[in-house]
Amino acid sequence: MARGRAWLAWFLFTGSSGERLGATRILIGIGLLPFHATQYGGLLQVDLAGPRWFYLDPVWYFAVLGIRAHEPVAVLIAFGLLLVATLCFALGYRTRTAAWTSLILILFLKGARDSMAGDIHHRELIPFHLLLFFALSRCGDALSLDARRPHARPLAEWEASWPIQAAQLYIASFYFWSGVAKLRVAGTAWIEGGGLQQLLIGRSLRFGVPEDDTPSGGSLALWLAQYPDLLGMLAGGTVALELGFLALPLLRPLWMRAVFLAGVTFFHLANFVLLKVKFLLLPVVFVTYFDVTPIGRAIHGWVSRTVGRRA
Secondary structure (H helix, E strand, C coil): CHHHHHHHHHHHHCCCCHHHHHHHHHHHHHHHHHHHHHHHHHHHHCCCCCCCEECCCCCHHHHHHCCCEECHHHHHHHHHHHHHHHHHHHHCCCHHHHHHHHHHHHHHHHHHHHHHHCCCCCCCHHHHHHHHHHHCCCHHHCCCCHHHCCCCCCCCHHHHHHHHHHHHHHHHHHHHHHHHHHHHHHCHHHHCCHHHHHHHHHHHCCCCCCCCCCCCHHHHHHHHCCCHHHHHHHHHHHHHHHHHHHHHHHCCCHHHHHHHHHHHHHHHHHHHHHHCCCCCCHHHHHHHHCCCHHHHHHHHHHHHHHHHHHC
């Protein structure tokens, strides 16, 4: 028990600096701006002066709060505020307030989208919980505009380390349980390629048979579905990546992490092209696995010089 506690304390509370935490915050915040646009941009297509929409099957917290109708103006304002709050989080301006505001707005926009779509998506789970970890931390006290405040004190190693390490563990567990879910629901049929084949055919024919002379993700998916042996390799590789993700936080060599995460990024790119799954920009959260201090320091320096000239 004592040895286990010592290992956990070493893993969670050592290894990072305040500048690394601030740099990670900067890059995550910048990456979340286009991520939010891809997730909620479709809500802005509703005509502000058009007919009023009512939710037939609102998400559970909308039902609890009594939110039964879609308000396009409220959604437009919430979307704009989310982008502003995310930018403030990235710059480190009133960082904790910006993070909590982003969390609330994500819940609202996700609820509106899922209540309209009639389906619960989980694309926001990783960014949402990373924002939660950072909202509970002192990430705004390094490489930020908030750090200019008087009486600001430097971060201790444990304060800088735990949000990054907690984020790494959460990301790894998310992928790991995704792999477990595939095996639990489909069993060996998924590894043999049967589940992936059905998914490719269903997605490719969702909007009709794709034209043979028009290259697209749908036509490529339909072509790929005709090769079960290849699908078995791809499906097995997917499960192996997801189950192996749990070991990623323990890999110290930089090249091992880079190769592994490059494979996962390619997996998300293929999902987007073949299945139209909007996880394309999710790999922005992978910056937590690397020391991005030089990049964050350069961005913060440019922002500080720009703000100083305008002031």
